[in-house]
Amino acid sequence: MxxxxxxxxxxxxxxxxxxxxxxxxxxxxxxxxxxxxxxxxxxxxxxxxxxxxxxxxxxxxxxxxxxxxxxxxxxxxxxxxxxxxxxxxxxxxxxxxxxxxxxxxxxxxxxxxxxxxxxxxxxxxxxxxxxxxxxxNALTASNQPIIGDSDAMEDVFTKIQKVGPTDANVLILGENGTGKDLIAKALHDNSHRRDRPFVKVDVGSLTASLFESELFGYKKGAFTDAREDRKGRFETANGGTLFLDEIGNISIGQQVRLLTVLQNRQVTPIGSNTAVPIDIRLICATNVAPQALADEKKFRKDLIYRINTVDITVPPLRQRDADIVLLARYFVSVYEEKYSKEPFEFDASFLKKLKSHDFPGNVRELQYVLERAVIMSDGNVLQPEDLVFSSIERSVETVTPQTTNLDDLEKNTILKVLEQNKGNISKSAKELGITRAALYRRLEKYGL
Incomplete structure (x- = not known):
């Protein structure tokens, strides 16, 4: 019923x-x-x-x-x-x-x-x-809904609905953890290529030697470990969508090779003289700021124009206040089912603490925080003490870019956590993921 x-x-x-x-x-x-x-x-x-x-x-x-x-x-x-x-x-x-x-x-x-x-x-x-x-929720990625009622996300949804059915190349911009991969999959799922392959490649992690073999493929004997022919990701995605993640981190030389393929719409596998025609819809993503992409010493302008027919900027979670509770309800329901928990309610003070955090790790941080809360909570009403925010994310936002010394990172992180908890040692130790004794030793070490 x-x-x-x-x-x-x-x-x-x-x-x-x-x-x-x-x-x-x-x-x-x-x-x-x-x-x-x-x-x-x-x-x-x-x-x-x-x-x-x-x-x-x-x-x-x-x-x-x-x-x-x-x-x-x-x-x-x-x-x-x-x-x-x-x-x-x-x-x-x-x-x-x-x-x-x-x-x-x-x-x-x-x-x-x-x-x-x-x-x-x-x-x-x-x-x-x-x-x-x-x-x-028709805007889904691998059956996961893209959740948001904020004005910023409404703009994203509108662009997906307009651009998805076309073959336009799309550049997705946004900080780490904002869900750029979900946006890419939603674009594919809303296109006429939805029944064809969706192939993702983290090009930013590929070395110079792997870049060409991964993307363009190779023939048997082309190099020492080439024991058989292998299709590259462009061929694998033929007829479908190729998603190149972290495109802002590839070298100038890699950019030239990529531009050539996109212009000619064909790839030549390593060890072959025969070009293979390709038919792909290209989606790229990067966490690099747009002004950095405009620097021609780091990124070719002709490639930017080629991959950026339309750009979609995914807003950070701190600009999506209206979505935090919606996302929280979704993630909590997911982990209720995953860990066979009874349905949770949110205490008002839990929501207040949740909404007051700026989430430098964005939606990914929120997801991990709520998974921990569901696992560790002793009751079925989530309380503020069930929220433990990542000291990893805090250390990134607390320390200035010039501070790379590990002792300075640790000291500044401890100071930040102590300040937030008004000097409460037990709470601070819990948030830092260490024992009270370990925290006291560090306080002594840094003369705090």
Whole structure:
């Protein structure tokens, strides 16, 4: 049944109404939460994702506007735009309920209600939301949804939908950990080449000798270890998409070889005199800043134009405040299933700590932090102490580029962690991943 996985929130200051709806819906849905005080709306919807919220239109004068329902409806839609809201109203409030529909409510119920009408209304909305979610999550990479409601990510989604169906070459820009590989796969999945190969190569890690053999292939006997013919990645991707990651790190010589292949649309394997035609859609990615790519001493301008018909910049997580809780819910649900855990809720202070961190490691750091939290948590409500941020990422942002001495790195990292924990040795040691005794030894070592 559609409702078996649904989570419903009912907000009404009448205890009898809450009891009646709880008894009606509890056997049908995954969870029903009731709330008497509408002032707790933000806490409720931040701690858990609800499929439908049932909201009364009148609350004992908590908001002195005469339109309490509209006021709280606007609060809900601002905090959780995607959540369906059903307004509950008396016959005399029909005009107000109609106004509520214009303000973003999905439907309304009239008191006293018909039980079958309530169930059918909720079922219809849950089905509708599931359909919307499937469409929204059509931007997937290897069945993993690309999650985001922020304006910055909406721009990314728009470009994927426009550029995906074309054969235009795309350059994806963004910091490490932002998910550039997911964007590349989404472009492929939204193209007419989706049923053909998607081949990824980390070209930044290839040595000069491996660069040509990996990309262009070789013939048997072409060099000492060439015991058989081998296709290069260009041939392997023929008809599909070739994704060259970390393109900003290849040498000028490698850039010349790559440019020649892209211009001629053919490769010549090492040890062969015969060129092989290729038909690929090229996607490249780099964490190098655009201004660095403009330096012709490091990167050929003619290659940039060749690989950069369209560029997509993936924003860092610190510019995606609206997405942090959405991503957190997704990753926690993944690890609940992976580690056979009961569903988690988020304590308000957990969310506050999560949203206050700037995530220098971006989405990848958030993912690892939440996996650890799910594994280590003793209960089913995630608390702020369950969040342990990486000292590796912190050392990168704390130390100036000129500081490369290991002792200085360690000392500055310890100072940063102690400052954040207001001198609490136990918490600091836990975040640094060492014992209290080991931390005391380091404090003594550095005279701290």
């Amino acid at each position: 559609v409702l078996k996985k649904a989570q419903i929130l009912v907000i009404d200051d009448d205890a009898d109404v809450l009891t009646a709806l709880r008894l009606l819906l509890k056997p049908l849905v995954k969870e029903i939460v009731t709330e008497k005080n509408p002032g707790n709306i933000n806490l409720q919807i931040e701690s858990k994702k609800f499929d439908v919220i049932i909201l009364d239109m009148n609350f004992n004068g908590l908001v002195n506007t005469g339109n309490e329902g509209i006021f709280w409806l606007n609060k809900i839609k601002k905090a959780s735009p995607e959540t369906a809201v059903i307004l509950m109203t008396a016959y005399v409030d029909i005009d107000l309920a109609i106004r509520g529909l214009k303000e973003g409510a999905s439907d309304f119920l009239v008191k006293p209600w018909n039980n079958e009408k309530v169930i059918n209304t909720i079922t219809t909305l849950v089905k509708s939301e599931q359909t919307k979610t499937k469409k929204k």
